[in-house]
Amino acid sequence: MxxxxxxxxxxxxxxxxxxxxxxxxxxxxxxxxxxxxxxxxxxxxxxxxxxxxxxxxxxxxxxxxxxxxxxxxxxxxxxxxxxxxxxFIRLSSPAPDALVQELSHPDDLAVEPLPPSLREDISSHIHLVRTALKSRHSLRIGHAVRATLFASK
Missing domain, CATH: 1.10.10 (Arc Repressor Mutant, subunit A)
Structure with a gap:
């Protein structure tokens, strides 16, 4: 902890x-x-x-x-x-797929294929940070912020 x-x-x-x-x-x-x-x-x-x-x-x-x-x-x-x-570029850019799977809300990852624009939106770092904040779960927030702030350039 x-x-x-x-x-x-x-x-x-x-x-x-x-x-x-x-x-x-x-x-x-x-x-x-x-x-x-x-x-x-x-x-x-x-x-x-x-x-x-x-x-x-x-x-x-x-x-x-x-x-x-x-x-x-x-x-x-x-x-x-x-x-x-x-x-701005980092927050707008897609996060690694494994991170998206781990931090996304289950409703975001529907079984049916999503349109490319929506898939890109829910895979962005800013979406992951927003989703983590909404969850109010400190471990998820920490993981999303670390992934965003310390992502390789």
Whole structure:
């Protein structure tokens, strides 16, 4: 079993990538509270460890070339964030067939042959990430995010 902070990292990364993909190519503000949930700063104005971990995930995604942003809005959001070309291509590209079989919802893999366009859509990395998020199963989310972030180029 993975450490809880790693499971949260995968979930935060998945939500951020899905949000950015859904808005692509528009630039949007990525708010930590929309990803990790509400946070009340303490009496000193400091955010919780959970909030800061999510903010760190967003910064890490930027540092590793998955997204770009103009500025931070304190420690609450990334201003004008957008997927990089590499991230967009990776999310849009088909995942390996074995991974699609493992992570897809059973209804997606009907016995009857699917039209090529639909087959391509349900085999994309972004579809696998969305499906994993809908399942709310941390192992599936982690597997889908690892496959997406660390896919060979």
């Amino acid at each position: 993975a450490d809880i902070h790693i499971e949260e990292f995968y979930k935060d990364a998945a939500i951020a990538l899905v949000q950015l993909y859904g808005a692509f190519p528009r630039r949007v503000n990525l708010f930590v509270e929309d990803i990790a949930g509400p946070d009340e700063p303490d009496e000193f104005g400091l955010h919780s460890k959970r909030h800061m971990a999510c903010f760190g995930t967003l910064l890490w995604l930027a540092e590793e070339g998955f997204l770009r942003y103009v500025d931070t809005i304190r420690q609450e959001a990334l201003d004008q964030a957008v997927l990089t070309q590499e991230a």
